[in-house]
Amino acid sequence: xxxxxxxAEWTKIRSIRSxxxxxxxxxxxxxxxxxxxxxxVSNNWDKPGAQDNHATLVHDPTAxxxxxGFGVGQLAICVLGVIVISSEYSSGxxxxxLLAVPRRLPMLAAKAAVFALLDLVASAITVFxxxxxxTAILRSHISITLSQPGVLRADIGAILYLTVxxxxxxxxxxxxxxxxxxIAAVIALVLVVPPLISLIPGTIANHIHGYLxxxxxxxxxxxxxxxxxxxxxxxxxxxxxxWTALVLGACGYLLVxxxx
Numbered sequence: 001x002x003x004x005x006x007x008a009e010w011t012k013i014r015s016i017r018s019x020x021x022x023x024x025x026x027x028x029x030x031x032x033x034x035x036x037x038x039x040x041v042s043n044n045w046d047k048p049g050a051q052d053n054h055a056t057l058v059h060d061p062t063a064x065x066x067x068x069g070f071g072v073g074q075l076a077i078c079v080l081g082v083i084v085i086s087s088e089y090s091s092g093x094x095x096x097x098l099l100a101v102p103r104r105l106p107m108l109a110a111k112a113a114v115f116a117l118l119d120l121v122a123s124a125i126t127v128f129x130x131x132x133x134x135t136a137i138l139r140s141h142i143s144i145t146l147s148q149p150g151v152l153r154a155d156i157g158a159i160l161y162l163t164v165x166x167x168x169x170x171x172x173x174x175x176x177x178x179x180x181x182x183i184a185a186v187i188a189l190v191l192v193v194p195p196l197i198s199l200i201p202g203t204i205a206n207h208i209h210g211y212l213x214x215x216x217x218x219x220x221x222x223x224x225x226x227x228x229x230x231x232x233x234x235x236x237x238x239x240x241x242x243w244t245a246l247v248l249g250a251c252g253y254l255l256v257x258x259x260x
Contacts, residue, residue, distance in 0.1 A: 013111075019118075023118075026074075026080075029072050035133055037064065037134075066130065078169040081165070081170040086182050108248075119163045149224075158220075161220055168244040170251075174255065175251050189212075194209060206228075213244070216239040217239070220237035
């Protein structure tokens with residue numbers, strides 16, 4: 001993987017209009033929803049029924065701070081991950097890319113590396129913006145700082161989760177090669193399948209739910225482990241990384257074996 005190959009992939013990614021719009025949507029939605037939740041919690045602090053939010057902020061503050069904003073905002077990361085690779089197939093530019101770089105796996109690795117770095121930077125800016133703005137709004141009621149046990153790890157974990165989520169979506173996009181179909185598949189895996197599995201009673205279903213990609217991955221963005229969690233935060237993130245590696249591995253295998 002050479003510097004020229006990385007530069008070429010960066011040029012392709014930033015030339016896609018949806019890259020800017022997807023990142024902008026992620027930042028605006030994640031910050032907007034998180035700040036809105038913090039403002040509502042602050043305004044209703046002394047009202048009846050607010051005790052659940054108080055308890056959450058004490059035991060797992062990042063669950064409330066990141067919950068709504070990143071729950072919706074992560075969809076923009078999923079869309080961007082898919083488009084990064086599927087747009088080449090829909091436009092036909094993948095043929096030109098493979099003519100310029102006949103060795104397909106280095107091209108895929110360069111694309112993943114450039115996109116991961118872009119995703120990492122955008123996620124870091126957004127995560128810390130959400131954290132500091134939300135905690136400033138809540139400061140008159142409760143003090144939440146990075147020095148508290150588990151909080152800094154949860155912030156870093158949220159950044160890592162969003163970065164790997166983008167790579168996971170990119171792998172799905174490379175497998176399906178059709179933008180609409182790949183986006184539908186990723187959204188189903190992120191938003192539809194986990195709630196459906198959680199409705200199935202029994203210990204086996206609970207463990208299946210706990211090992212689903214994003215369910216396991218999100219644990220690293222929690223301040224503390226919850227009683228119902230099957231995995232610890234870093235175990236969950238490791239499981240998510242394994243899922244992502246398998247998807248990208250399958251994407252690479254099909255890239256080599258199939259025609260563009």
